[in-house]
Amino acid sequence: MAKQTPRTLSGFMELLPAPQRQMERVMEILRETYSLYGFTPLDTPVIESSEVLLAKGGGETEKQIYRFQKGDADLSLRFDLTVPLAKYVALHYNDLTFPFRRFQIGKVYRGERAQRGRFREFYQADIDVIGDGKLSILNEAEIPAIIYKTFSALGLRRFRIRVNNRKILNGFYASLGLTDKAGDIMRAVDKLEKIGPEKVKAILTGDLGAGQEQAQEILDFISITGGTEEILYALESRRGRDETFDQGAEELRTVVKYLGDFGVPAENFQVDLTIARGLDYYTGTVYETVLEDHPEIGSVCSGGRYDNLAEYYTEKKLPGVGISIGLTRLFYVLGEQGMLNPELNTAPADVLILPMTEDLGAAIALATALRASGVRAQLHCEEKKFKQKISYADKLGIPYVIFLGDDEISAGVVACKDMATGEQTKLDAKATIYRIKAGLDARNQGTVIRE
């Protein structure tokens, strides 16, 4: 028979078993942490009706969408988890209780140009708090606390959550009479690090038609840097010119205060007035998170406060605040950087049982006892040489191997080898299980990510 060459599409992550175990760990930590903060898990379809999914229309995303016909239906694969959330909340509004806090970890699809480290199918891990009409500022402060907890639980330390408030930016540009051009200006300002202040000034006064004085004010404004208190002080001194600006400065001060109460260390967050994020969508606090040793990969967790989650579906005003982690890309980068902790057990089992008897009854009973104690056990009953079976455990990194022959069975003991130390014990089943569990606990102390 002619064979079809097996292949996986480019831009689609498919992990080998060991890294997949690490990825599962990462997802488990996200689920656990999000749950501790009172977010409920949600799952929505990967496929939606195109008219629903693309209600907002236009934009860069549309070209990348996987869109197709099935029968009469015009269908699309979701390209993020925010639009499906908006649909969900609008559709199930009467069955939900607000504030509605949900997390969702799911695959999304974007037909981007294939390149190293870019994925067409990738996991996003989102949390959002949706209010009905109103939403307390506390939620805006809690979100970076959740980012901090999540990243810490994963084992990351050298990361910084950058915080800003869109009202400060909007108010500032309004006070200069530049509201209409705010979007273009922010895009120009975004290039500051790359092209330097002089060139940014040239763009501002050139294409964007700002006066020399306005341009200088903008440059002065975005060069407000330093510690949190310094920036808040600088903002304080600019109050009184624009109401939105003042409100933004007040909100930022509140968020910073609560961040301290939430225990986010000063070195893990930073007020950064240059951050804008999605130009139309966000209306209050905005966030970016950068890995200090890998600024080149950009923000790995971003989001912010918005006023109208579901404006394309409902008249209801549903303000919210949320963040999204591009999980597949983050995992890929961590792997590339060798930051996945190789000491964590990635084997499919904790114990490999090698029965040395014709009848497998005793071996099966032992496997059952191990599993009942929460130890992952595998029986190896294939027709292989002893050496090959040991090599099997070795290759997979299975930490313990148990030999069970007639001698052991009649003596009521179990021969158990610690594959890392080579140490071998002959103890009864109960003591063996106890020893294995203690050993596994010791091994699984570390975090998934090691810096």
Added chain:
Amino acid sequence: MAKQTPRTLSGFMELLPAPQRQMERVMEILRETYSLYGFTPLDTPVIESSEVLLAKGGGETEKQIYRFQKGDADLSLRFDLTVPLAKYVALHYNDLTFPFRRFQIGKVYRGERAQRGRFREFYQADIDVIGDGKLSILNEAEIPAIIYKTFSALGLRRFRIRVNNRKILNGFYASLGLTDKAGDIMRAVDKLEKIGPEKVKAILTGDLGAGQEQAQEILDFISITGGTEEILYALESRRGRDETFDQGAEELRTVVKYLGDFGVPAENFQVDLTIARGLDYYTGTVYETVLEDHPEIGSVCSGGRYDNLAEYYTEKKLPGVGISIGLTRLFYVLGEQGMLNPELNTAPADVLILPMTEDLGAAIALATALRASGVRAQLHCEEKKFKQKISYADKLGIPYVIFLGDDEISAGVVACKDMATGEQTKLDAKATIYRIKAGLDARNQGTVIRE
């Protein structure tokens, strides 16, 4: 602005938060149980190249496939997890260690005619053990033990795992000289329960051209019922006519013996000689699992032993054994039957904290302490009346509400109300957390499914 009516496609399950929590529990139990048996988690793309996914071609499935073009690429959504596994094993053969034991819980897509309880997007939860060239019979016995453990862990009791061996069937029809018609005969036999033995006999002697004697032998054979030992005995008495038959009978005896060793109670399994499953694919032990009180929904967990997992991709002989649970459908049926345990906590949080002070510092510190103890806590700081906040906890089923006012803070206590009993305590934070954790443990004793 004109609004787009939000809707979810028909045939796509989208759960409200409370049932979603139950679904997550089910998935967690599957992951845990599968892991205990030494299966490693796997995740493969939802989209595959059509030529790869449809290498086998033909069949009922092809019409149902979501297939589309994106640029030059001819793509399809996976319709099961077996073909992607075959591709995975063939593609990564050199990086895998055999026997390769993997589980996968993932969404698959079939554009079936929409009807109640049928889904176009649904989860399958699969486990497979793949050997390289050979695979021990023990694996065929372990699989129903895993089904038993999984279903028991979910809380199901009244289910029956039906076991047969394809070699018995193939050998039996070969001994009658009916090998060529075996497929059609098995389809006819499959109707036995519906149409009765006389009509089956008419089909056999009519369309299928079997002689009267042959038809009677078939009817006699499939009417071998009773306890496991009776059936094994009846098979024993028919030995010696066909080698394949004898081998199948021997394998079945071995599987039954080990099933006992694995501790599967007699009432949860049954040898059933009428079971055939996928006609071309399976070659040894086959399984079906039925809920005794809901035979109408058919098998909820099926599978078997096959000889050639990846024959469309590789010359390597990769025998295996596996099962698949149609999770979405099973969950739907359990829900419809009212079998999801309503006593399990489906709230997004275990505790709702109502700060009664201007400054939220103390409330935030308490939330942080609760979360550090593994208690899911939510701060409710919205501008709502006290009554509305209590009603929020009530609606969501949040088991505890904590009030934190100036009096409590200065007295170093926390007022905590058990929403089920109405009992209110004023204890320090540590004692309150202790009480809450004890209460949660007591509440979460039950299984997800209650019969």
